[in-house]
Amino acid sequence: MSNSDYVSHKLTTVLARISNVCEANLRRPDSVKLIGASKKQSIKLIQQFSDAGLLDLGENYLQEAIDKQCQLPDLPVSWHFIGQIQSNKTKLIAQHFDWVHGVDRLKIAKRLAAQHSRQSPINLLIQLNPDNEVSKGGVALSEAAELSQQIAEIDGAVLRGFMMIPKAREQQDQQRAVFAQARELLEHCNQHYGLNLDQLSMGMSGDLEAAIAEGSTMVRIGTDLFGARD
Numbered sequence: 001m002s003n004s005d006y007v008s009h010k011l012t013t014v015l016a017r018i019s020n021v022c023e024a025n026l027r028r029p030d031s032v033k034l035i036g037a038s039k040k041q042s043i044k045l046i047q048q049f050s051d052a053g054l055l056d057l058g059e060n061y062l063q064e065a066i067d068k069q070c071q072l073p074d075l076p077v078s079w080h081f082i083g084q085i086q087s088n089k090t091k092l093i094a095q096h097f098d099w100v101h102g103v104d105r106l107k108i109a110k111r112l113a114a115q116h117s118r119q120s121p122i123n124l125l126i127q128l129n130p131d132n133e134v135s136k137g138g139v140a141l142s143e144a145a146e147l148s149q150q151i152a153e154i155d156g157a158v159l160r161g162f163m164m165i166p167k168a169r170e171q172q173d174q175q176r177a178v179f180a181q182a183r184e185l186l187e188h189c190n191q192h193y194g195l196n197l198d199q200l201s202m203g204m205s206g207d208l209e210a211a212i213a214e215g216s217t218m219v220r221i222g223t224d225l226f227g228a229r230d
């Protein structure tokens with residue numbers, strides 16, 4: 001297989017997984033966006049995936065992402081920041097990304113809203129920490145509704161929904177139970193606080209099926225798309 005055949009094959013395989021699980025859950029395949037989690041992947045490979053039709057890229061490390069964007073200035077993709085956010089880096093994040101998935105404090109959301117320079121508001125997702133892991137960012141589920149109401153009021157940003165990175169679980173029903181908490185929280189915020197949240201960023205290589213079954217609208221796939229990271 002040539003390299004570009006290999007890339008098309010990888011992309012097609014992940015898209016087929018997405019559409020199969022959508023079909024099984026009576027969802028439209030285009031209701032789930034595929035984000036290529038491209039940390040540690042080469043410029044060349046990212047370019048090839050873009051050429052093959054990948055439209056969204058997620059990056060975790062700010063400086064690495066900015067370097068990639070400089071080397072690929074005209075790539076027709078939306079950029080998602082999916083890493084942990086340091087408050088002294090919000091200006092660069094706001095300027096270099098269309099979506100920010102890891103918001104977990106009001107102060108961060110306010111800074112991102114004030115510091116971007118685009119016409120349209122910046123898209124924010126609140127990161128949930130369902131397993132209360134210290135090593136991961138995100139808010140406890142019990143605090144998320146209140147934070148959502150506060151962030152939804154900020155001008156210059158639009159709160160779109162929630163993101164989560166649960167601990168790895170073997171069984172699909174265990175995976176689904178965690179993802180269901182994000183879906184229920186989103187429904188609760190829309191029904192009881194009049195919010196218009198429409199995005200759930202959840203599902204990675206090992207649990208995308210469970211995430212989509214529970215309503216994910218954005219899956220972030222690294223390994224199963226690009227291969228192992230060095």
Ligand SMILES: *Cc1c(COP(=O)(O)O)cnc(C)c1O
Nearest residue numbers: 037060082204205220221222223
């Ligand atoms: C690396 C990463 C992913 C992709 O993980 P894989 O298991 O390689 O698919 C998704 N989301 C976040 C936040 C990541 O850091």
